[in-house]
Structure formats: structure tokens, C-alpha cells
Amino acid sequence: MQHLKIICPNGHLGFAPLRPESFEIGVNAQPDYIAADSGSDDVGPVPLGSDTSTSPEAWQRGDLEKMLLASRRLGVPMVIGSAGDTGSNSRVDRYVAIIKDLAQQHGLKKFKLGYFYSEVDKEALRAKMRSGSEVLGLDGFATLTESELDATDRIVAMAGVHPYVELLRQGADVIIGGRSSDAAVFAAPALHHGFAEDRAYYLGKVLECASFCAEPYGGKETVMGTISHEDVQVTAMHPEQRCTIASVSGHAMYERSNPYEEFFAGGRLDMTHCHYEQIDPRTTRITGSRFEPAQKVRVKLEGAGKVGERYVGLCGIRDPYTVANVDRVIAWAREQVRLRFGETGYELHYNVYGRDGVMGDLEPLRDKPGHELCVMVQGVAPTKDMAEELTMIGLRQMFYARLPDVKGTAGSVAFPLDEVLHASAAYRWTLNHTVEVDDPMELFKTHLTDAGI
Numbered sequence: 001m002q003h004l005k006i007i008c009p010n011g012h013l014g015f016a017p018l019r020p021e022s023f024e025i026g027v028n029a030q031p032d033y034i035a036a037d038s039g040s041d042d043v044g045p046v047p048l049g050s051d052t053s054t055s056p057e058a059w060q061r062g063d064l065e066k067m068l069l070a071s072r073r074l075g076v077p078m079v080i081g082s083a084g085d086t087g088s089n090s091r092v093d094r095y096v097a098i099i100k101d102l103a104q105q106h107g108l109k110k111f112k113l114g115y116f117y118s119e120v121d122k123e124a125l126r127a128k129m130r131s132g133s134e135v136l137g138l139d140g141f142a143t144l145t146e147s148e149l150d151a152t153d154r155i156v157a158m159a160g161v162h163p164y165v166e167l168l169r170q171g172a173d174v175i176i177g178g179r180s181s182d183a184a185v186f187a188a189p190a191l192h193h194g195f196a197e198d199r200a201y202y203l204g205k206v207l208e209c210a211s212f213c214a215e216p217y218g219g220k221e222t223v224m225g226t227i228s229h230e231d232v233q234v235t236a237m238h239p240e241q242r243c244t245i246a247s248v249s250g251h252a253m254y255e256r257s258n259p260y261e262e263f264f265a266g267g268r269l270d271m272t273h274c275h276y277e278q279i280d281p282r283t284t285r286i287t288g289s290r291f292e293p294a295q296k297v298r299v300k301l302e303g304a305g306k307v308g309e310r311y312v313g314l315c316g317i318r319d320p321y322t323v324a325n326v327d328r329v330i331a332w333a334r335e336q337v338r339l340r341f342g343e344t345g346y347e348l349h350y351n352v353y354g355r356d357g358v359m360g361d362l363e364p365l366r367d368k369p370g371h372e373l374c375v376m377v378q379g380v381a382p383t384k385d386m387a388e389e390l391t392m393i394g395l396r397q398m399f400y401a402r403l404p405d406v407k408g409t410a411g412s413v414a415f416p417l418d419e420v421l422h423a424s425a426a427y428r429w430t431l432n433h434t435v436e437v438d439d440p441m442e443l444f445k446t447h448l449t450d451a452g453i
Contacts, residue, residue, distance in 0.1 A: 003226055006203070007033075012209075013038035014055035015054075018063050019220050022238040025222065029224055033077050037208055038060070039082020045428055046424050048303075051086075051090055051154060054085050067080075080175065080177060081164075081180045089178070092176055095115075099174055109453070112170075113450065114176070118158070120156065136434050137432065139432060151430050157443040158299060159179065159265065161200075163446050164180075183201060190204075205271075207223065214244075215243075223237060231286060233283055241282070270291070299437055301432075301433045301434065302431055309382070310380045310423045313377040313420035315375050315399075317372065317413055322403070323369055332397060333393070333397040350377055351378075357376070391420045
């Protein structure tokens with residue numbers, strides 16, 4: 001092939017529905033593949049730890065239906081990565097079931113459905129550690145210990161391109177992937193058709209978030225990436241969007257401490273010498289990316305462990321004196337919780353919106369709060385009853401805080417609700433690590449089945 005075209009209609013399938021107008025324009029452009037990533041650790045550790053999706057199944061099913069019908073109508077492969085937000089085994093199984101159900105519902109002609117799992121068995125990982133293999137931490141995480149492994153409920157490995165390429169080699173028409181690199185979903189088809197790693201991995205990087213690489217901003221719009229043996233081109237499908245030099249090069253900085261590199265299982269994409277060229281009002285051409293293979297393949301692991309049950313409460317503060325002394329108010333409430341429950345065995349968190357609720361200690365205007373604050377209180381404990389009580393104390397005692405110079409008994413704190421609310425259980429990230437593997441497919445078992453009639 002001299003050129004390969006892939007459309008991406010959604011940067012996180014199911015998180016919000018794709019936009020049908022630009023998707024149909026993309027489909028009418030006759031792509032060779034339709035692909036989308038469906039997962040992210042941006043949603044936090046709760047979905048992975050509890051083995052649930054953060055997105056409604058109706059939204060996921062809706063996007064899968066539109067993509068499946070288009071791919072079967074065109075006769076081109078459809079590729080989905082990180083099924084169901086986390087890519088856990090149950091999420092892969094759910095997507096596979098949805099695809100089979102849609103195929104029956106629409107009377108689609110029989111096709112090959114490939115899928116792979118990404119969950120990692122804790123005991124297999126423990127055995128690997130005991131045999132001398134270090135599981136190295138990323139972004140400040142220490143090397144994995146067995147005690148931290150014990151605190152983990154579920155682990156997924158982040159696949160590279162390898163299981164996708166293998167399933168394409170086996171003739172899969174639709175692929176549902178477990179947890180995987182966002183870019184692998186797009187890079188794998190390019191590699192499968194013989195395009196160089198230098199450009200294939202950049203194609204994946206630029207398409208991973210769909211219209212995030214276009215301007216003006218508009219989420220969930222379709223974009224098309226075209227790879228040749230000389231370059232990568234990316235084009236906005238929505239008539240009012242453009243892929244510009246600024247928007248495309250800017251996307252390389254998205255969620256990156258270093259905008260010039262991105263790591264994969266098996267290597268590193270170097271974007272230091274990328275050259276961007278506007279070749280028409282909606283298309284940017286990219287050259288100069290380089291892929292550097294790693295001597296040893298290390299696979300990223302993500303793990304989550306349950307902390308406890310959680311309740312949440314809210315209060316508003318408008319009184320200027322209480323606003324100025326909000327830290328004293330919180331300290332008073334914390335002390336009442338301590339008197340009831342002691343020093344340990346629970347967690348109590350306060351987020352002060354209107355001062356530093358978003359950025360915390362990094363907020364540069366922390367000493368200049370707004371005239372009105374919202375305080376969110378989160379209590380986490382081993383049982384629901386304890387979590388509810390400590391959250392209620394931590395919230396209501398803000399009303400009773402004893403501050404100097406206060407002579408009245410009302411007006412300091414307002415409660416929009418009388419009760420505290422039961423929220424999802426609290427989880428934390430226990431693994432953000434990498435493990436060395438002898439075979440890139442070692443952690444990813446592939447399967448091939450039939451769907452349709």
C-alpha cells in the first residue's frame with residue numbers, strides 16, 4: 001500500500017457520544033480502517049478497582065453500533081482499544097457481547113471478531129518478583145513490594161501494537177482490545193501494512209484523541225489520519241474545524257511532561273525534529289518523527305486497591321469572617337472527628353472550591369479566596385456506617401467551629417442538603433509500574449471467534 005487512511009471518531013469511546021455529522025463525512029471519505037480508543041486512567045482508580053465502567057453502557061453501545069455498521073458497510077476493519085474505560089477482562093467480554101448482539105440485531109454477514117485480555121494475575125506477578133524481576137515504579141512510585149501487591153484488587157497491563165498486529169494477521173475484521181496504549185490502536189494497522197515505525201507511531205499519537213488535534217475546540221468530532229512512506233497527514237472532518245500546525249503540534253504536548261517523546265511497549269517515539277506543514281485549510285502534514293526501539297521490552301502495569309467506603313458532604317460559606325478563617329473552621333471539625341474516632345483507621349478530606357479546590361497548594365492565588373466558598377468533605381472508612389458518621393461530623397461541626405470574635409450563632413455555614421451522600425468506594429492507584437518481558441505478547445492472550453449470521 002502507498003497510503004493508508006484511518007478515521008477516529010472519538011478520543012474516549014463511550015465517555016460522551018460521538019458526533020454523527022463529522023463521522024458520516026469521515027465514513028464517506030472511504031477510510032481503510034475505523035478505530036477508537038475506549039479507555040483512560042484519567043477516570044481515576046475506582047473503575048479499575050471495582051471492575052466497572054465510568055461511562056453508561058448506552059453511550060458505549062451507541063458508538064460501537066455506528067462504527068460497526070459503517071465498517072461492515074465499507075468492508076474495512078474496526079479496531080477498539082482499552083474496552084470499557086479500563087480494558088479489564090470483564091469490559092472486553094462486555095464489548096465482545098455487544099458486538100455479537102449488534103451483528104445479530106442488524107443481520108450482518110458473518111465476520112471474524114478478535115479480542116485479547118490484559119489483566120495480570122497477582123500471583124504470577126509475585127512469582128516474577130521472587131525470581132528477581134524488578135517491577136519498577138513510574139512518576140514517583142517506588143519499586144513494587146509484595147505488601148503493595150497484596151493491597152491491589154486488580155491489575156491490567158498496557159499492550160503495545162503486538163496483539164493488534166497478531167489479530168490483524170489472523171484476519172480479524174473487528175478487534176476489541178484490553179488495556180493498551182492509546183496510540184497502538186492506530187499504529188498497529190499501519191505497521192501491519194508495512195509502513196515504517198517512525199511514521200506509524202506518530203500516526204497513533206496524533207489520532208489518539210480524535211478532534212483534540214483540531215481547532216476550534218470541539219470534542220468527539222471525527223478526524224482522519226493518512227500515512228504514506230514519506231509522511232503523516234491529519235485532516236479534520238467537521239466542516240468548521242481545521243487541523244493546523246498549531247493544533248497538531250500542540251497536541252504533542254497534551255498530558256506530557258516532555259512534549260518531544262512518548263514511550264510504548266518496545267520503544268520511544270522521538271518528536272524533537274518533527275516538521276509541520278499546512279497543505280490545505282483543514283490538513284497538516286508531518287515529517288521527521290523517529291521511533292527508537294528499546295533493547296528490552298518493558299510493559300506498563302496499572303493497579304488499583306480499595307481504601308474503604310466513602311461518603312460525601314457539601315457546605316457553602318458566604319460570611320466574610322468565616323471565609324477568611326476557613327482553615328480554622330476545618331481544623332475544628334477535624335478535631336471533633338479525632339475525638340470520636342482517634343488518629344487512624346479512616347481518611348477525611350476537604351476540598352475548598354473558590355480558594356484552591358482544583359490546584360491545592362499549587363494555587364498561586366490561595367491567599368485571595370473568593371467571596372463565596374464551597375467545601376466538599378469526603379470521609380473514607382472500613383464500613384459504610386463509620387464513613388457516614390465521620391463525614392457527618394466533619395461536615396456539621398464546621399457550623400459549630402469556635403472562632404475568636406464571633407458572637408452570633410448563625411450565618412457562618414450553609415448546608416444545601418441535610419444529609420451526607422453515599423458515594424462510590426474509595427480506591428487508590430497501587431501500581432504505576434513497568435515489568436520486563438521476554439515476549440511482547442507474554443501478558444496478552446488473543447482470541448478469534450465469529451460474529452454475525
